[in-house]
Each structure stands twice: as structure tokens, then as C-alpha cells.
Amino acid sequence: MNAPRPMIEAKNLRKGFWVRTGAFRRALLRAVDDVSFDVRAGEVLGIVGESGCGKSTVARILVGLVRPDEGSMRFGAHEIAAGKRRDLDAVRKQAQMVFQDSFASLNPRLTLAENVAFTAVARGQSRGDATRKALRLLDTVGLNAEAERYPHEASGGQRQRANIARALAGDPTVLVLDEAVSALDKSVEAQVLNLLQDLKEKLGLTYVFISHDLHVVRYISDRVSVMYLGKIVETANAEDVMFAPLHPYTQALVRAVPTGDPARRILHPPLDGEPPSPIAVPTGCRFRSRCPHAQSICTTEEPALLTHGSRQVACHFALES
């Protein structure tokens, strides 16, 4: 094995949340249930899936905002899942996150420049250095004229640029982008995607890009993991996921996305119903309740995520289609 060691190795991560289901009843929602993946230095790993599939919980585990209940995660030289406080702090220095809601992640009483400088000050820099750094970063993201504006005076696209600058102020090696462009208009989305690619090249960053938009993920990612109800069902090169998916769920997801071509309208919705609640997941394969190819083995046995060449699929019949 000559392949370099991946930057992040996550193994068998599990995270559940107790949620209220009635006046005196609680149930365990298994948001992430036995998820393993690698992130290689310098790549863009895309994670797609529908609401409730656990993609945001994975993001939060990656930046140390949420501790997994089980499993291990190595980040560079640091073991963090079960690890010590010191290791967790080290990860928080290396990984930064950009959220979907650009307004909620900025302090409304600070200007954009002060918001960005805040991160640097929190990292122990002097106020003067932090301010200079903030202005330099705002210039990098194309906001030199807006530095003194308050968040409510900036547009959604400008706020999201400021959030990217804020994330960069901590000198991270990994940016976790959780639906970072989903709330933006399409013309602004394109600007921010271009910016992200420029920054990646310039600063040698690694991205984990989480989105429900398959087109955006295909465009920006090297590899893509598809999640369904707390599990990864398929990981492959971005083009393979979009143009030659192996898992029935991935196939349905791809076919559900409008093509933009009036000659190729979607004739039948590929799936009926909605994903089951993560509080009551089906036995065996989680996708079987909606899967058009489900057989009896799918009810009894949960398929493992197996490697086939360059890709991984969790389906009993992945190679038969």
C-alpha cells in the first residue's frame, strides 16, 4: 500500500439523540449509525442525502462540535472520538465549519471585519494583528469594500463570504461546508462556488462539502458519499455517483433531480413516500421499505458497505443490475 495515509479516518461512528415523543416518552434517534469514511488531504469529499439522513451530524462530529457515542476518529496525529480535551482542541484548530444560515453564524452587533477578527483574537492573536488579518481575509473573499458593514447591511452572498473569511481566520486545514451555498440564489451560488475553488487552490485546503443538491456536489467534489437514514450506502467518484450509481437509493436520487431539458422530463417519480423516521428504522436494509428491488434477504440481513474496485456500496444486489 503506497497510498498516503488519509488525513481523517473515521471508523464505526455512532451518535444518537434522545428525543421526546410524548409527554413522558423518549426515543433514541440514531442520527449516525455505524459510519466509516476517510478524507484524503487536498480532496473535496461530498456528502449527499435527504433531511434526517445524518449528514449534518457527521459534519458536527468532524469539527468536534458533537462527540460520537461510539467509534473512533483520527484527525492528523490526533485521536479524538474517545480522546482527551487537548486532542479535541487540536481538531477545533484544524477544522472550521461554514453553516447554511449566514445570518445566524455572525454576531449581529459586530461588523463583518470584527466578526472575522474575533476568531483570530480567540486564537490568541493581538487585536492589531487580528484586525489586519481580518481585513486581508475579507479582501481575499472579495469584501474589501464591505468590511465595516454590519451583517444585516450585507446581502446573503456577502454574509456567506464573510463566514468563509471567519472560518479561514483560524488557519484551518479542513473546511466543513454544511449546505453552505443552499440558501443562495443560483447566480450568487456560482460566485461562492468559484471562490471556494480559488481558496482551495491558493491555501491547499481540504473540503467536506455537505449538500442535498446533487448537481452542486457532483460539480465540486472528487468523491461523494451518499447517506440514507444514518448510514453511508455508497461512496464513489463524483462522476460515477451521478452517471453510474450502483445503490438503488442513489439511482433513485439521481433520477429524481430535474434535468432542465424539456425533452427529458421525469416521467415517473422514482420513489414513493418519504424516508421512514430515524426513530423507527426498518430491520435489515434501511432502504428496503422504499426499494423497488427488495427481496426477503433485505428484511433479515443488513448489507455491509463493501468495496468494489474504486467504490463502496452497501446493497445485497449491487453488482447484479
Next chain:
Amino acid sequence: MAPGEPSPLVRVKQLHVIFGGARGRVYAVQGVDLELAHGRTLAILGESGSGKSVTLRALLGLLPRKQTQVEGAVHVAGRDVLALSSRQLRRYRGKVASMIFQDPGMALDPVYKVGYQIAEAIVHHEGASWSSAHRRAREMLDRVKVPSAAMRANAYPHELSGGLRQRAMIALALACRPVLLLADEPTTALDPTVQIQIVHLLRELQKEMDMSVIFVTHDVGVAVEVADEIAIMYAGRIVERAPTATIAASPAHPYTIALLDARTSKAPKGVRLNAIGGAPPALDHASTSCSFAPRCSRVRTLCTAELPPTTLFATGHVGRCFFPLERAAQSQDRP
């Protein structure tokens, strides 16, 4: 009130909507003309602040009366919507035109059961008995493919999943068989596999009930999926309108072209996207020249001096641009 000539179901002429307020005025809609024939679907495509939702709200008489200036003419099925009294509007909404929203919370009352809310609309508009109204509510929920509809009719909105709430809202909107359905981004918050189910449901119901639909969206893919025709809005005006196939194959307005070019679905991995530089203009005054000129790659002196009128680019293809793309100009010459 109905004119003698065979008129389109919807006719909007020179609609202007100006919101006033302490912070100054907002010229949200600046002269929209719109016609829609019976049984057709029009998608209004535009980005935030383009005026697409405000235009839709004007069609249902939903704009607030205080501090709002509405000018122009809005006729739907022979009614002058802007002249209707509140009492007349209550009869108009739901019976002639109905609206569905991105957030079903806008349409469903959290403290009443879903079935009751649908039955209430039927009793209000048709004077039906409560028992027959409840029966029809259950049938309607069944028709929009809510599983175990009879049971779900007894549920409160919060007890339903996002997709089911969306279906319940559609059932409520269509319970009295309106001739016009106004859809304001009804699939935007949904997951892709559910979004396409709702799009298909709306297409089926439209055929079955012989409705006209105006579908507002910011998603080109969804617009192409639902619409016979697409109108693109920018800064309060319709800048281009044509049959869906024409918009997809030969858009003529620089904004439409730029919007289609910025799509990630058409870009090879890693190649820079053709983003549109700059941002839409502030709407603090009615513009007297082309609003897109500051961001347009083909801008000329005329564009910054005069407002381009709505002109015919080709048969059935109109837009506001002095210099539309050549392709459209050529097809104009064809017989």
C-alpha cells in the same frame, strides 16, 4: 363584468407594486404584463427580490392595503381583482383562485384538524352540509395520495411529515375546484425524491381539474419540469417569456442566458462557473433604463439611457432587451 371577446383566464396589465415604509419605498413590481390561457401552466422564474411572489400575491388580492400602492389591472376569470371588497375576496379565494406555499404553515391552522380545515372551506364556498363536506375532505386527501386518508383527516398539521403537510395543503387549496392555482415555491423545501412526487401530483391534478397554474420558482429544473411557458423576472419586471422548449434551447435575454449558464448541472468538474458578476439593483426607485445593464456582458449606451420595451423576439417569444441574442433574431425571420 366579463368582456365579450374570448379573453384569457388571467390578464395582468402594467402591474406596479410599491411598498412604503419608514425606511423608504420599495418598487417591488415595476410594470408586469401577463396573460395566461385556460388550462395552461406558466412558471415565473426569478431570484430573491425579483418580484415573482409579489406578482403572485397580487393575483390573489393578498397584498396588504396599508402602505402599499398597487397600480395597473389584474383580471382573473372576468373579475377585477384589485377592485374586489374584502367580502368579495373571501368568495374569490379558494373558489376561483387558490394558493399553495413553500411553507404549509402559511396555509394550515395549527389548532384545527386537517380534515376540518378542508371541510370548512367546502361549507364556506358551497354551503354543503358538514357531513358531506367531511366526506369530501377525506376523498380529497385520498386524491392527493395521503396514505390512510380517513385517519390523517383527524390529525393536526404538526402530526404530519413535511411531504404530507404539503399534500394536505394542496387538498385544502383544491377542495373547491378553483380554475386558477397559484403555487409559490411549493417544492423548494422538500427533499428531491419528494419534490418530484409533488410536481407530478400537481401535473396530474391540473389535467384532471382542468386548471390553469402559475408556478413561482427559483429553480430552472423545476420550471422546465412543470411549465408550458416560462417567464423570467428580474428586478420587478418580466424580462423574457417564451414556451419552455424555447427558453431551454434558445434563450434571448442576456440575463436568462447568464442564469442558465451559471448552472452547476452543465459545468464540468473543476471548471470555473460562469457566475453573474455583481448583484441585482436596489429597488428604491423605479428604474428608467435596463435594470440588468450594470451586470450585462453585452451592454451598450442605449441600455443605460432607456428602458427597453417588451418586444417580440420571435413568435410567442417576448422580452425586454434592445439587443437580444442573434439566434432569436434569426428565428424571427423564418416563416
